[in-house]
Amino acid sequence: MAPETQPRGLILDTNIVLDYLLFGDPSAQQLQAQVNTALADSAQWRWIATQRMRDELARVLLYPHLQASLAFYQRTAEAILAQFDLRTHLVDTAAACTxxxxxxxxxxxxxxxxxxxxxxxxxxxxxxxxxxRMARVGAWADTRVPETAASV
Incomplete structure (x- = not known):
């Protein structure tokens, strides 16, 4: 029997989270579709974050310039954070890397x-x-979700 593989972690920085969970413009809609497709395949991907990342999102959602966006899209900071909580797997804060x-x-x-x-x-x-540099140690950074977890 083949060993069971863990899904690959998918980390969204705060601006990507805002695009994914708040904004509705065409470029954000494309990202939303990519992330939704990836996360629907829970055998391949899981969205991981730390409490510190959640705290940063909560702080950013209070910025005055985002209040207009929240109102325009008829969203609240609480609703965005609830979606974040529902979709993420919180993990421990990582040690500093080189x-x-x-x-x-x-x-x-x-x-x-x-x-x-x-x-x-x-x-x-x-x-x-x-x-x-990240790729040399097995991590990946990009603006798009890779086709498959195995492709990175």
Whole structure:
């Protein structure tokens, strides 16, 4: 009998979470479809996050400029956080890795991706610059969900 494989971790940085759970513009809709398709295949993917990532999302949802977006899309911060809680698997905070990002707010996402050998979805240029270094240690950073977990 073949050993059972664990689903690959999928990490969404805070801006991607906002695109996925809040915004409804065409580019966000494409991302929403990709993430929904990936997460529907629970044998391949699972969305992982830490409590710190959830706390950052809660803080960001209070920003004044996002209040207008919440109102426009008829959403509340509580509803966004409830969807986050429903869809994510909380894991322990990862130890610091040797791949350092210039933006300290992005470092916990990179640390978790490296520790879990996960896929980190981000549009942040500072994160995407680290893509090759992350790949050398079994992690992945991209703006899109890979076709399959095995392809990364």
């Amino acid at each position: 791949i350092l990002c210039r933006d300290k707010d992005d470092q916990p996402f990179i640390d978790l991706a490296v520790a879990q050998q996960a896929v980190l979805l981000s549009k942040d240029k500072q994160v995407l610059k680290l893509k090759k």
